[in-house]
Amino acid sequence: MFYIVTDSTADLPKEFLEENQVGCISLSCVLDGVTYGQGKELDPKLFFDMMRNGKMPTTSQINPQEGYAYLSGLAKTEKEILVLPISSGISGTYNSMRIAAEDVMNEYPDCRIIVMDTTCASLGEGLMVYRAVKLREQGLSMDETYAWLEEHKLQFVHVFTVDDLFHLFRGGRVSRTAAVVGTLAGIKPMLHVNNDGKLINIDKIRGRKKALHALVDYMEKKRKNYNQFDDMVMISHGDCLEDAEYVRDLIKERFGIQNFMINALSPVIGAHTGPGLVALFFMGESR
Numbered sequence: 001m002f003y004i005v006t007d008s009t010a011d012l013p014k015e016f017l018e019e020n021q022v023g024c025i026s027l028s029c030v031l032d033g034v035t036y037g038q039g040k041e042l043d044p045k046l047f048f049d050m051m052r053n054g055k056m057p058t059t060s061q062i063n064p065q066e067g068y069a070y071l072s073g074l075a076k077t078e079k080e081i082l083v084l085p086i087s088s089g090i091s092g093t094y095n096s097m098r099i100a101a102e103d104v105m106n107e108y109p110d111c112r113i114i115v116m117d118t119t120c121a122s123l124g125e126g127l128m129v130y131r132a133v134k135l136r137e138q139g140l141s142m143d144e145t146y147a148w149l150e151e152h153k154l155q156f157v158h159v160f161t162v163d164d165l166f167h168l169f170r171g172g173r174v175s176r177t178a179a180v181v182g183t184l185a186g187i188k189p190m191l192h193v194n195n196d197g198k199l200i201n202i203d204k205i206r207g208r209k210k211a212l213h214a215l216v217d218y219m220e221k222k223r224k225n226y227n228q229f230d231d232m233v234m235i236s237h238g239d240c241l242e243d244a245e246y247v248r249d250l251i252k253e254r255f256g257i258q259n260f261m262i263n264a265l266s267p268v269i270g271a272h273t274g275p276g277l278v279a280l281f282f283m284g285e286s287r
Contacts, residue, residue, distance in 0.1 A: 002080035002142035009086040010125040029267040031057040044264035048239035048275040057271040062093040067100030075108040080142045083115040087197030119197030123234035124158040124281040157284040158193035161211040163276025215280045216250045222284030229283040234261045238277035
């Protein structure tokens with residue numbers, strides 16, 4: 001049986017990772033002069049409270065040396081490893097893990113490692129890991145699982161809204177003028193992750209509640225003729241659990257879906273979106 005590895009930006013709960021034998025390598029977040037990452041974690045609620053109080057975090061990708069250290073440790077016991085990192089359109093982590101995997105396979109020739117560009121992030125990446133676990137449980141090989149994920153990866157739909165445009169401005173997603181004017185007008189942008197795995201602004205909605213409803217409207221549009229994977233829908237949030245649960249209840253009412261995973265954003269993802277993000281992840285006809 002092959003081993004699955006993801007990274008901390010998949011925003012999956014520790015319990016899921018442990019129960020399903022999924023490895024996780026952490027990206028780093030620096031906040032108030034302290035570096036958090038592998039072996040040193042920061043509580044999401046505390047993290048977002050610090051952001052609300054004006055602290056500005058920075059993040060860094062996995063570098064090839066960190067990837068090598070992690071994978072070489074696994075290669076001593078695992079002979080097949082499937083690595084599912086954050087989209088190359090958002091982070092250089094994929095490329096670092098690819099370089100690391102080549103070095104590890106040169107040192108451990110009896111170990112095979114596949115590093116996939118998931119084009120996913122947050123619980124979209126988490127949903128891909130979930131599907132990989134299910135395929136492994138069904139007895140598919142690593143190559144068969146990789147092929148299935150590659151065939152379907154552009155059907156892992158990401159759509160989200162944020163409450164504060166300032167953090168999107170910091171990340172270069174909106175202009176300073178758009179951030180100021182939009183904030184004054186109560187504009188809540190709706191974004192998605194496109195086929196290249198990049199964050200794209202797709203709509204502007206006035207008011208928080210309307211923005212949350214718009215997420216579910218988008219889901220209805222994308223899953224209309226593609227609902228065979230309704231066994232799991234995932235929702236991540238930037239310390240706004242009630243809003244995430246509101247979206248969940250809308251989905252339950254509209255589609256009858258019952259199986260959800262809701263989890264807080266990791267600091268590395270949250271650093272670029274700020275508090276108040278609600279993101280919805282599911283499988284649909286297209287992104």
